Amino acid sequence: MWEQIRSNQIRSVVLTIGMGALLILIGYLLGLYFFDSAIVGLVIAILVWTVLSLVGYFQGDSILLSMSRAKKIKRDDHPRLYNVVEEMKIASGLEKMPNIYIIDDPALNAFATGRDPNRASVAITSGLLQKLNRDELQGVIAHEISHIKNRDVLLMAMCSILLGTIVILAWYGSRFLIFGSMTGSRRSSSSGGGGGAQLIILVVALVFMILAPIVAQLIYFAISRKREYLADASAALYTRYPEGLASALEKLGTSTGQLKSANKATAPMYIINPFRKKGMKASDLSSTHPPISERIRILRAMAGASFNDYDQAYRKAHRGEGVIPAASIAAETVPIATINLEGEAGEPNEIQRARETSDVMWRLSNYNTITCDCGAKLRVPPKFKEPIIKCPHCGRTHQV
Amino acid sequence: MVAVYIIIGVVVVLLIIFLVLYNGLVRLRNQVKNSWAQIDVQLKRRYDLIPNLMETVKGYMKHERETLEAVTKARNLAQQVSSAGAGERAKAEGELSSALSRLLAVVERYPDLKANQNFLALQEELTSTENKISFSRQFYNDSVLRYNNQTQMVPSNIVAGMTGFKASEFFEVTVAAEREAPKVSFT
Numbered sequence: 001m002w003e004q005i006r007s008n009q010i011r012s013v014v015l016t017i018g019m020g021a022l023l024i025l026i027g028y029l030l031g032l033y034f035f036d037s038a039i040v041g042l043v044i045a046i047l048v049w050t051v052l053s054l055v056g057y058f059q060g061d062s063i064l065l066s067m068s069r070a071k072k073i074k075r076d077d078h079p080r081l082y083n084v085v086e087e088m089k090i091a092s093g094l095e096k097m098p099n100i101y102i103i104d105d106p107a108l109n110a111f112a113t114g115r116d117p118n119r120a121s122v123a124i125t126s127g128l129l130q131k132l133n134r135d136e137l138q139g140v141i142a143h144e145i146s147h148i149k150n151r152d153v154l155l156m157a158m159c160s161i162l163l164g165t166i167v168i169l170a171w172y173g174s175r176f177l178i179f180g181s182m183t184g185s186r187r188s189s190s191s192g193g194g195g196g197a198q199l200i201i202l203v204v205a206l207v208f209m210i211l212a213p214i215v216a217q218l219i220y221f222a223i224s225r226k227r228e229y230l231a232d233a234s235a236a237l238y239t240r241y242p243e244g245l246a247s248a249l250e251k252l253g254t255s256t257g258q259l260k261s262a263n264k265a266t267a268p269m270y271i272i273n274p275f276r277k278k279g280m281k282a283s284d285l286s287s288t289h290p291p292i293s294e295r296i297r298i299l300r301a302m303a304g305a306s307f308n309d310y311d312q313a314y315r316k317a318h319r320g321e322g323v324i325p326a327a328s329i330a331a332e333t334v335p336i337a338t339i340n341l342e343g344e345a346g347e348p349n350e351i352q353r354a355r356e357t358s359d360v361m362w363r364l365s366n367y368n369t370i371t372c373d374c375g376a377k378l379r380v381p382p383k384f385k386e387p388i389i390k391c392p393h394c395g396r397t398h399q400v
Numbered sequence: 401m402v403a404v405y406i407i408i409g410v411v412v413v414l415l416i417i418f419l420v421l422y423n424g425l426v427r428l429r430n431q432v433k434n435s436w437a438q439i440d441v442q443l444k445r446r447y448d449l450i451p452n453l454m455e456t457v458k459g460y461m462k463h464e465r466e467t468l469e470a471v472t473k474a475r476n477l478a479q480q481v482s483s484a485g486a487g488e489r490a491k492a493e494g495e496l497s498s499a500l501s502r503l504l505a506v507v508e509r510y511p512d513l514k515a516n517q518n519f520l521a522l523q524e525e526l527t528s529t530e531n532k533i534s535f536s537r538q539f540y541n542d543s544v545l546r547y548n549n550q551t552q553m554v555p556s557n558i559v560a561g562m563t564g565f566k567a568s569e570f571f572e573v574t575v576a577a578e579r580e581a582p583k584v585s586f587t
Contacts (some may be wrong), residue, residue: 079521083528090438091535093431093543134527240538 012155015223019162022212023049026166029205030173049165056161057154061113061121068111070101070123071364078102078360081129084137085122088145091238098122098148102129104361108255111270112144112153120148126361130353131251139235139245146234152227159220166216174209177202225290232295233310236302240337242310246299253292306334370398421559428547432568435540436486439571442532443482443493449529450475450500453522457503460513467503474499486569497530537571544568 023045031041055063075082078100085100094117101123103109108128114120122144132140147153236242252272272292294317301313348356362369366382374394390397454468461468474496481492504523513519548567551560559565 079524080528083524083531087528087531087535090442090532091539093435093539238535 012223012226015219016155016159016162019159019166019216019219022216023162023166023169026169026173026209026212029208030169033201033205034176045165045169048169049162052161052165053158056157057115060157061115061119064111064113065101065121065123068103068123070103071361073100073102073360073364077363078129078356080134081124081137084134084141085145088138088141088238091142092145092149092234094120094145094149096120098145100124102126102357102360102364104364108252109270109272110140110144112147113157114148115154115157117148117151120153122148126357127255128252130350130357132248134347135239135241135244136248136251138239139241139248142235142238143231143245146231146238147227150227150230150234152231156224156227159223163213163216163220167213170209170213174206177206177209228290228295229298229314232299233307236299236305236310237307237334240305240334242299242302242305242336246296249292249296249299253296302336304334305336309334368400370400372396372398417555418559421556422563425547425550425556425560425563425565428543428550429565429568431543432540432547435536435543436571438536439533439540440482442529442536443478446496446526446529446533447475447479449522449526453526456516456519456522457507457513460510460516461506464503464506467499467506471496471499471503486571490571493533497533500526500530541570541572544570 024042027041027043027045028038029041031038031044033041035041073081081102082100086097089097096118098112098114098120099122101121103123103125105125106127107125108131110122110124110128112120112122122141124140128140129137232245235245239245249272298310298313298317301316302309303312359369362379368380368382368384370378370380370389372378372391372394373396374391376391376393378389378391378398380389380400384400387400388397389400450471454472457468474492478489478492478496481488504526507513550556551565551567
């Protein structure tokens with residue numbers, strides 16, 4: 001049941017090979033045109049791809065995390081978040097506890113990264129952290145852990161690198177082609193004859209250079225969308241509670257904020273597409289991710305919590321076409337847990353969660369928080385050297 | 401001569417199939433063992449949390465002696481049978497879970513306690529431990545299901561029979577109240 005995402009992996013591999021073929025074709029054409037030898041072009045294409053892949057493989061997660069200015073937390077910084085991640089680690093059977101990061105951004109989003117399940121990280125924005133209650137947080141974290149468990153993270157990273165290489169080569173290739181044909185500065189050796197044939201090659205090459213990145217992007221999005229559905233299905237199975245994720249997605253869907261630190265290549269890593277047009281709701285059409293409203297509808301239509309139930313619900317929404325490979329559908333019944341949402345006493349409400357999250361963010365920036373007797377909270381910056389600080393509200397003095 | 405090669409070939413193929421099936425069974429059995437250890441860790445964590453909880457709660461809940469005693473008793477009983485098999489143990493742990501949820505249900509009557517920072521932190525730990533217990537149980541039962549299926553299905557049941565793989569026991573919750581509310585409810 002757990003590892004049997006395999007047949008879907010085969011599908012992804014086929015698509016990835018398709019992208020790889022595009023890359024090779026570009027290299028081939030470029031080589032043929034500029035160097036009169038396909039091999040040289042191929043070598044250049046593969047070299048660029050190898051370098052980018054190596055960097056992406058070994059440094060991808062730390063680049064992504066530092067680009068999004070994520071801060072790593074420990075158990076004591078935010079016990080509830082840590083506990084929820086640990087719960088999902090146990091439910092999914094992951095062997096090692098993933099690192100947990102918080103991104104100081106009011107936008108609502110989360111992502112998972114790491115090249116293998118033993119070196120994984122999950123990151124969540126502070127905005128999302130304070131918006132979600134415990135069950136919703138569990139749903140979101142379960143979705144991210146599923147990406148780790150299903151090994152989507154590495155696949156998507158490698159695919160985005162492949163896409164990046166294709167885009168780079170096609171961009172430079174088409175510029176050189178246009179520039180070269182205008183000034184006639186192409187190799188002189190071939191200028192002898194076949195001007196017409198040369199023109200045809202030029203046009204074909206140009207059209208190809210323009211189409212290749214688009215096709216590659218479409219393939220990339222197709223892989224990414226499929227993976228989102230699978231991660232939703234796994235999240236429902238791990239939590240035994242599809243409503244948690246559905247309710248979280250609903251909150252995510254009504255948000256209008258864009259994530260500042262995301263870029264196009266990293267978009268599929270997030271739980272919802274970070275590049276909605278400004279002011280546009282996330283529930284409107286997005287290409288790397290399936291429409292949120294549809295994801296919610298499927299989750300809410302689930303009769304149980306198994307892959308089978310998710311597949312049934314998906315079929316209802318898509319006129320019979322399934323999403324989960326037949327091999328991984330076990331004919332067992334997995335009941336949905338009965339949990340009362342927003343009902344647990346003792347759970348902090350949204351205001352308390354906001355305070356808690358801002359406390360964590362200040363602490364992570366090395367600010368010292370002193371709570372004055374009058375109720376004011378003093379945030380003492382790390383550079384503050386005086387031994388005593390006066391409360392600006394009531395005038396009491398405090399030891400730093 | 402050809403017949404000899406065919407026989408050797410068949411034997412080699414059979415041997416490879418045997419090894420693959422055997423390794424698969426070992427892997428599944430190890431997973432069952434590991435996930436059982438995971439449950440164990442969480443149950444121990446709960447034993448450790450309860451004395452702290454009692455210490456914090458005692459001062460506030462003077463009129464709930466019975467409820468408090470029931471929790472302590474259930475905890476000690478559960479700890480005593482902690483070396484027993486899955487079935488017996490699940491029963492004792494189920495009792496402890498329901499005693500705990502009864503205790504946390506009466507917390508509602510003590511607003512002072514609900515404002516206690518120490519108690520709130522403990523409550524989060526307890527909620528999470530209850531969740532971890534049910535998630536590790538969930539994973540354990542899934543692992544047992546897969547392992548048992550392998551030991552009973554053709555052709556791996558032949559390998560299992562020859563090499564002594566026995567079906568494992570599920571960790572079922574036997575207390576009705578616990579089945580209704582897998583998560584501790586603090587309402």
